[in-house]
Amino acid sequence: MKPPLFFALPGNESLGAVLAGRLSAELGELTVRRFPDGESYVRLESDIKGRSAVFLCTLDRPDEKFLPLLFAAETARDLGAARVGLIAPYLAYMRQDARFQPGEGITSTYFAKTLSRHFDWLLTVDPHLHRRDSLSEIYEIPAKALHAAPVLSAWIGKNVKNPLVIGPDEESRQWAQAVAGGNGAPAIVLEKKRLGDRKVEVSAPEAGRYKGRTAVLVDDIISTGQTMVAAVKHLAAEGFSSPICLGVHGVFTENACEDLLAAGAGAVVTANTIPHPSNQIDVSGIIAEGCREFLGG
Ligand code: R5P
Numbered sequence: 001m002k003p004p005l006f007f008a009l010p011g012n013e014s015l016g017a018v019l020a021g022r023l024s025a026e027l028g029e030l031t032v033r034r035f036p037d038g039e040s041y042v043r044l045e046s047d048i049k050g051r052s053a054v055f056l057c058t059l060d061r062p063d064e065k066f067l068p069l070l071f072a073a074e075t076a077r078d079l080g081a082a083r084v085g086l087i088a089p090y091l092a093y094m095r096q097d098a099r100f101q102p103g104e105g106i107t108s109t110y111f112a113k114t115l116s117r118h119f120d121w122l123l124t125v126d127p128h129l130h131r132r133d134s135l136s137e138i139y140e141i142p143a144k145a146l147h148a149a150p151v152l153s154a155w156i157g158k159n160v161k162n163p164l165v166i167g168p169d170e171e172s173r174q175w176a177q178a179v180a181g182g183n184g185a186p187a188i189v190l191e192k193k194r195l196g197d198r199k200v201e202v203s204a205p206e207a208g209r210y211k212g213r214t215a216v217l218v219d220d221i222i223s224t225g226q227t228m229v230a231a232v233k234h235l236a237a238e239g240f241s242s243p244i245c246l247g248v249h250g251v252f253t254e255n256a257c258e259d260l261l262a263a264g265a266g267a268v269v270t271a272n273t274i275p276h277p278s279n280q281i282d283v284s285g286i287i288a289e290g291c292r293e294f295l296g297g
Helices: 013-022 062-078 107-118 149-159 170-181 226-237 256-263 284-295
Strands: 005-008 030-034 040-044 052-056 083-088 121-125 143-146 163-167 187-189 191-196 199-203 214-222 244-250 267-271 279-281
Touching (some): 005 013, 013 052, 062 083, 062 107, 149 244, 149 267, 170 214, 214 226, 226 244, 256 267
Parallel strands (some): 052 083, 121 143, 244 267
Antiparallel strands (some): 030 040, 191 199
């Protein structure tokens, strides 16, 4: 049987090349562009008949990426692909997981249902499972969530002396402990109140015990950056200067990264699930390992 073909959607080419290399897979040729009227044009130039197709598409800013991705998957199926998988290092639409106001759509469920109709399997890194235990609660296909905690932990071990790891909220306590644990560092969590899309209040009631350590804020997502901005300011007032901000997924809406540095962050560091100059943590190794399960070996 021929090896799988990896197709990187626009913007995912460099991680695609690394993954194909790590898995000794072949990189397929995929063209995605817009017609003048704004509709999407998709063409698979590699022969996919009878082979597994693996699409790599990180899903920050998902609305503009989603239709070309579905068209590419359907094209592969139409051309005879044996299986069609999706690696989405950042999985979108995980945060609206409940009806907070009457009439709201629970978009995480609708998004999961739609992806499940077009792909045979899904691989992602640290999806935002806040009120859910696993992806299988909403995904109808085999869906695997990989954990970046060990690589975050390794980065801290190499780059930060005497760290204090601080998670974003009570639900993240175990995760923050896993990130801290590898270095024998303490982990605490913030008390967080979200007052709106861009308004967050935090406090770090346990921080006082750890004065003298370097504060390392860890979060799964940095989006508007307001959670971290509030935390950086709060920690500065408590005597922790220049906290390091570590995010798995740097979504960074508008000037979020610059705002964080202006608020007093000592550094902003993310994993390469979403391409950004702050990417210092490489997750290609864990993605490649996770992928083997779906590719049969
Ligand atoms: C929320 O529960 C997440 O863990 C993050 O704290 C949140 O997504 C960060 O968002 P923002 O950067 O917009 O404050």
